[in-house]
Amino acid sequence: MVVETRLELPAVLPVDDRLAPELRARIDGKAKPLGALGRLEDLALRLGLIQGSLAPRLDRATLLLFAGDHGLVAEGVAAYPASVTAEMVKTMLRGRATANAFAATVGAELVVIDAGVAADLGAHPKLVAEKIRSGTANAARFPALGPEDTRRALSAGARLARNAVAKGADAVLLGDMGIGNTSSAALVTHRLAPAALDLCIGPGAGHDAAGLARKREAIERAAARTPASDPFAVLCEFGGCEIAMMAGAVIGAASARRPVLVDGFITAAAALAAIRLVPEALPYCVFGHRSPEPGHRVILDALGAEPLLDLGLRLGEGTGALLALPLLRAASRIFTDVDDLAEVLARAG
């Protein structure tokens, strides 16, 4: 654990529960029946705790979408060729992926980051170049990332999230793109939830029975290669440049006292790694949706998290986080934009 002690990550303060009674009283005092906004009231309270404010603000939001490739794809774990990662990134840069469409409709900024795509994407004004390496090593045979790779990925993620906040983001959304990354996420989940490997493996972007068997076998070989269970070591062994960088982004956003809106399985695996590294980060994470990918449920259960949406989404790209964003915005407005019930009742006589 010499490596981990050299990790330079920003400090995350525990959320300040002392504000909770006053926040709850303000929510309860609004012009509505007690508790009538259900889970939105809990969300409003949490936003207040996260931002340390009786009037938490949630106007501007930035989706950080991290892309990376996975050496494990050589084992046939994915239904699409690895080259699709780069092409989807280009599609995002052209503004024509689902993430772009949804970001535009909910009014979020989209930032695409090359965390480790196995192709030269060239310079593009909309692409943030943070390539750790050109795809991970094949985790069935080698550690996916070296310790220095992982350290740099975590550090870059934290820096990007803090920069987004410095530029005005009231919330940071996480999104992923990476052919093969459900395999990486399955391994991270298995070790860090922890949970039986079998519970963490699912069809990902789509597999027939033979494809799923191939995926399962490759993941099992990767797991058998090492008993790593420390969060930093698990990120090294099973990687995902984008997963490690997203874990850093969780810590960065939490250190800046901003909510992190987590998307589906891959981003949740990154959040899990972040929380295992820095447990104080947990209450900063808002889980946007529940994916049908089985490993996602494992993570949510391990963290005691209940996502906001349950719509059968399993695309990634931050789409589930984007769709949940309007709920956070609405929750924040309860404090500032709604009259108190006492005023209304007084007028009603």
Added chain:
Amino acid sequence: MVVETRLELPAVLPVDDRLAPELRARIDGKAKPLGALGRLEDLALRLGLIQGSLAPRLDRATLLLFAGDHGLVAEGVAAYPASVTAEMVKTMLRGRATANAFAATVGAELVVIDAGVAADLGAHPKLVAEKIRSGTANAARFPALGPEDTRRALSAGARLARNAVAKGADAVLLGDMGIGNTSSAALVTHRLAPAALDLCIGPGAGHDAAGLARKREAIERAAARTPASDPFAVLCEFGGCEIAMMAGAVIGAASARRPVLVDGFITAAAALAAIRLVPEALPYCVFGHRSPEPGHRVILDALGAEPLLDLGLRLGEGTGALLALPLLRAASRIFTDVDDLAEVLARAG
């Protein structure tokens, strides 16, 4: 049923299923794994069928928020005094109710309609004056509405929805405000789902055990007064100026081939009445959320509807419809704003 034959409601065309294969093919062809957008894909398909378009548009949306009072409140069915209805309408006109806050965050126009508030609200530039009567009669003792009241309410609702569409609304959202209206909705649900009365009664805006017993007893007396089961007669007997007008709005929006985004229990009871009057209206209704009010589940089950959100909301005011609106918008953009997978794969080589 002489009365009902005089109902002049706009014709609702069945949605045109012939577009379904082409819509499905377009969704399936987008740059994402097959089915990866889950229920949003079904929603996208439905929007295409409703609007009869391969590129359904869902930019502008109008929340029609109908307010009315209930004579049944004299029996002690409500936790708040009836005067709160008028004061909440004034709060909405001042822009300080939850509906205003949420409408602003999701970018919907809010139109407040006096369908039958038991107070003179005066003229206000933002209030649509369509008062059928100054509150309904006490349904425990009399029919809540006369046939002419109900006819006018349905007609006004249809006209208002069609006007909203004529002014550019791509979707019509329904919202309600009316102290006592869960009692009216319980009776409508009981007769039109149909379902045992007991299953349709819940705490509404909040009741202690004594309050709930009082509410239950008054509702039972109203039900015992008449065996009405025809949808028009049920609206007359158990009323709700706002419920009848919302039923008209469902039919009006459907006749204009626009989706109707239904909110919680009260609006769902109105949609149920509309669908029992005009069964073709069903596929135009999108159910925004699931409320914990037990009668809401009865309606959803009776209609085979699965709401988009499940957040424990029980406020009304269209809040659940507003929170679901971004999902409809996002679904519509799948057709127009996302590249085809074939293009991406061809570029990936």
